[in-house]
Amino acid sequence: MAKVIGEIVVDIERCKGCEVCLDACPTQTIAMVDEVNGKGYHYMQNIHNACTGCTNCAIVCPDGVITVYRVKV
Template identity: 50%
Template structure:
């Protein structure tokens, strides 16, 4: 696993699928979902563990829907399981 230092949450309901963040990400961590949000847009999501928390994606995001986190020590990304949507309070808050 790559050296992990950062992470993002993306408010998928605010995302309009412009893909600017995906293009801007130097680590290729973001991808566009195959699913649609309630407005009918494919939304971006953090798909790879390579994020460094550089905030480039958040800077270009026209919809200000990206929140960026950075770890100071050894951080491990957790995966939200489809059944436990409350496993990450932070993620919920951002959504």
């Protein structure tokens, strides 16, 4: 069965840490990290490698910081 693996790239310096994307993620693969960016916001990252590339997080992100890639294996 074809499996889909996704990956996100976050523009860390533009992320404002609003956490709206966390609720939108169906696989709970993203989380806020403990580190902060240049403006002092905790930013989001893909931490569990369960991303399916569904683009939900990118679509609700108010600042458009997320770029999504997806590959079939």
